[in-house]
Amino acid sequence: xxxxxxxxxxGLPYLLVLPQMVVVFVFFFWPAAQAVWQSFFLQDPFGGxxxxxxxxxxxxxxxxxxxxxxxxxxxLYAALVAFTAMASALFLAVQANKKIRAASFYKTMLIWPxxxxxxxxxxxxxxxxxxxxxxxxxxxxxxxxxxxxxLLNSTQAFLLVTIAASWKQIAYNFVFFLAGLQSxxxxxxxxxxxxxxxxxxxxxxxxxxLLSPTTFYLLVMNVVYGFFETFPIIxxxxxxxxxxxxxxxxxxxxxxxxxxxxxxSSSSQSVVLMILVIGLTIVQFRFIERKVTY
Amino acid sequence: MKxxxxxxxxxxxxxxxxxxxxxxxxxxxxxxxxxxxxQTLCDKFNASQTEYKVNAVFKGTYxxxxxxxxxxxxxxxxxxxxQVYEVGTATMMAAKAVKPVYRLMAENKVKFDPKAYIPTITxxxxxxxxxxxxxxxNSSTAVMYYNKDAFRKAGLxxxxxxxxxxxxxxxxxKLKASGMEGGFSTNxxxxxxxxxFSAWHxxxxxxxANGFNGLDTELKFNGPLQKKHFQTIADLSKDKxxxxxxxxxxxxxxxxxxxxxxxxxxxxxxxxxxNTCKFEFGVARLPYYPDQKGAPQNSIIGGASLWVFNGxxxxxxxxxxxxxxxxxxxxxxxxxxxxTGYLPITKAAYELTKSQGFYQANPGPEVAILQLLNKAPxxxxxxxxxxxxxxxxxxxxxxWEDILAGKISVSDGLxxxxxxxxxxxxxxxRLNK
Numbered sequence: 001x002x003x004x005x006x007x008x009x010x011g012l013p014y015l016l017v018l019p020q021m022v023v024v025f026v027f028f029f030w031p032a033a034q035a036v037w038q039s040f041f042l043q044d045p046f047g048g049x050x051x052x053x054x055x056x057x058x059x060x061x062x063x064x065x066x067x068x069x070x071x072x073x074x075x076l077y078a079a080l081v082a083f084t085a086m087a088s089a090l091f092l093a094v095q096a097n098k099k100i101r102a103a104s105f106y107k108t109m110l111i112w113p114x115x116x117x118x119x120x121x122x123x124x125x126x127x128x129x130x131x132x133x134x135x136x137x138x139x140x141x142x143x144x145x146x147x148x149x150x151l152l153n154s155t156q157a158f159l160l161v162t163i164a165a166s167w168k169q170i171a172y173n174f175v176f177f178l179a180g181l182q183s184x185x186x187x188x189x190x191x192x193x194x195x196x197x198x199x200x201x202x203x204x205x206x207x208x209x210l211l212s213p214t215t216f217y218l219l220v221m222n223v224v225y226g227f228f229e230t231f232p233i234i235x236x237x238x239x240x241x242x243x244x245x246x247x248x249x250x251x252x253x254x255x256x257x258x259x260x261x262x263x264x265s266s267s268s269q270s271v272v273l274m275i276l277v278i279g280l281t282i283v284q285f286r287f288i289e290r291k292v293t294y
Numbered sequence: 295m296k297x298x299x300x301x302x303x304x305x306x307x308x309x310x311x312x313x314x315x316x317x318x319x320x321x322x323x324x325x326x327x328x329x330x331x332x333q334t335l336c337d338k339f340n341a342s343q344t345e346y347k348v349n350a351v352f353k354g355t356y357x358x359x360x361x362x363x364x365x366x367x368x369x370x371x372x373x374x375x376x377q378v379y380e381v382g383t384a385t386m387m388a389a390k391a392v393k394p395v396y397r398l399m400a401e402n403k404v405k406f407d408p409k410a411y412i413p414t415i416t417x418x419x420x421x422x423x424x425x426x427x428x429x430x431x432n433s434s435t436a437v438m439y440y441n442k443d444a445f446r447k448a449g450l451x452x453x454x455x456x457x458x459x460x461x462x463x464x465x466x467x468k469l470k471a472s473g474m475e476g477g478f479s480t481n482x483x484x485x486x487x488x489x490x491f492s493a494w495h496x497x498x499x500x501x502x503a504n505g506f507n508g509l510d511t512e513l514k515f516n517g518p519l520q521k522k523h524f525q526t527i528a529d530l531s532k533d534k535x536x537x538x539x540x541x542x543x544x545x546x547x548x549x550x551x552x553x554x555x556x557x558x559x560x561x562x563x564x565x566x567x568x569n570t571c572k573f574e575f576g577v578a579r580l581p582y583y584p585d586q587k588g589a590p591q592n593s594i595i596g597g598a599s600l601w602v603f604n605g606x607x608x609x610x611x612x613x614x615x616x617x618x619x620x621x622x623x624x625x626x627x628x629x630x631x632x633x634t635g636y637l638p639i640t641k642a643a644y645e646l647t648k649s650q651g652f653y654q655a656n657p658g659p660e661v662a663i664l665q666l667l668n669k670a671p672x673x674x675x676x677x678x679x680x681x682x683x684x685x686x687x688x689x690x691x692x693x694w695e696d697i698l699a700g701k702i703s704v705s706d707g708l709x710x711x712x713x714x715x716x717x718x719x720x721x722x723x724r725l726n727k
Contacts, residue, residue, distance in 0.1 A: 152698050239541055
């Protein structure tokens with residue numbers, strides 16, 4: 001049994017966590033509380049008039065069919081982004097972890113996209129897929145006969161932002177998966193090989209379960225990424241269009257708040273989004289984490 | 295001795311306080327060449343007198359600048375002058391955070407003649423009684439650009455661009471038939487094909503003189519003319535005679551890369567096209583439907599104006615009023631107009647530029663000015679005054695895309711734009727009663 005130390009005074013521990021608590025309070029709780037407060041008002045952006053409207057901002061939201069559409073889109077989008085980004089990163093990490101020539105070169109190259117700003121990533125993909133002047137759009141049209149027009153075709157637009165957002169996140173996931181793979185004891189894998197387990201079996205029965213803490217962490221991070229941080233890509237590539245096809249919740253919050261200066265509605269949307277992500281994280285911790293072996 | 299030093303120091307302090315000019319912050323959203331022009335204007339003003347110093351500060355996009363202004367105002371740190379884009383006009387007007395320009399000028403007894411300005415430009419930023427609320431700064435209007443080389447290739451006369459919409463659509467088909475990817479494209483479906491289109495045909499965009507006469511205005515742009523126009527364009531998109539290039543000004547590459555032969559864009563894009571187009575292009579007026587009585591009327595503006603915040607010191611207001619008077623001088627206007635491509639805001643500046651021979655080398659901007667001056671504006675063509683305008687435009691963009699994708703009919707689509715836009719107007723009315 002390890003020896004336990006006790007702080008001489010009751011106040012000291014509180015004092016020690018105080019700086020962190022101040023940061024959390026000022027930058028997280030305070031704005032969140034303000035969003036909740038503002039969501040009950042109609043407000044003139046200059047702060048002149050504030051009309052208390054109770055839950056009206058919320059009821060208006062839920063009455064709006066396009067909001068529900070945006071809801072569905074966001075879930076699908078976050079799920080697709082998280083899956084694509086994690087699956088591709090895992091595959092690449094497994095390949096890069098093999099004893100191959102120039103492994104460190106590949107590793108470096110694969111980490112590079114992480115250094116690209118999300119806004120720039122959006123522009124990059126937008127240019128390649130621009131229906132009129134984009135390289136890939138041209139190739140699709142002239143070599144494969146696929147008419148690429150994400151400006152009007154909602155499925156293609158959705159696909160474009162999903163691919164772009166996933167691509168941006170692969171590098172991040174790759175670093176974690178690679179680190180995770182390197183901490184899998186080689187002896188276990190070798191022992192399994194001697195016992196006659198093929199590469200597939202070795203991966204799914206030994207490596208993948210041992211990676212589960214990493215995978216779980218990344219799952220939480222990627223879902224949050226899909227919901228919140230892919231905003232610049234949407235902004236650059238589609239601006240939520242065509243129609244409402246890529247108007248995910250966080251983008252709508254930004255547009256209604258910052259561009260349209262409709263603070264009440266924007267606040268209520270961000271409260272909904274906040275509850276949603278808190279809920280999702282709780283679900284992940286309660287139900288998925290049980291399957292994780294640390 | 296000590297006392298003498300103290301007196302001297304005190305005297306110096308007083309003296310330097312007098313010598314120190316009053317600082318006026320001017321927040322703007324211009325980049326590149328246009329930002330340099332703003333700096334030059336401020337430098338010229340600062341050099342012309344010693345009492346005031348205007349500091350130009352770049353604050354990002356129009357949206358960023360407006361948000362920065364709002365945040366600063368709420369924190370009691372507002373700048374003296376802020377540049378706000380035209381769709382923010384109703385919000386600024388209703389805000390009670392601003393000092394109207396007409397009052398600013400009157401209070402400071404600065405020489406100011408509202409009649410010297412081009413009515414379609416100042417009208418956009420004035421009350422229905424003609425009181426100027428903000429100072430027009432960079433104004434533009436929508437025009438038609440066409441590829442003269444492509445016209446020649448299609449056997450069309452490059453000096454005779456189509457004048458009416460029926461002629462225009464025929465020309466577009468011929469251009470496509472000559473081997474082009476498409477016939478035409480347009481930027482800003484909301485600003486050009488609805489707002490300007492309605493004004494150009496003297497049709498109301500909304501009730502209450504397009505919102506000038508009250509917050510209880512309703513949108514009205516779903517009339518038969520607009521429906522006919524959208525139907526024609528939507529039909530032409532099926533065989534790519536019309537190519538959709540995206541929202542705002544995202545359709546430009548279609549024209550500059552030579553995929554379409556005709557294109558609608560702000561005159562503000564003139565310099566950009568001059569730099570990027572590898573072919574000879576011309577600028578023409580917006581087409582009109584000849585069977586529409588009163589068409590063509592006059593087009594309306596886009597761009598931005600300068601607003602003055604409440605709660606400043608009288609001395610600062612005096613400086614701002616002087617700065618605005620300085621900006622309105624024909625020489626300064628002509629200089630800004632020729633350097634940026636934005637339209638001059640006074641008739642004198644237009645005449646001056648003309649006499650300097652500027653339009654011989656740059657015929658495009660003159661087309662735009664004459665289009666604004668075409669007729670004395672009516673209540674349908676003075677401008678627009680609607681709250682939540684960015685949202686209304688967004689609704690229009692989204693629905694237009696759904697129309698082109700075949701998800702909704704043209705008629706239902708325009709009705710939907712009006713219906714959803716009106717909901718936004720009611721919200722705005724409720725908030726600003």
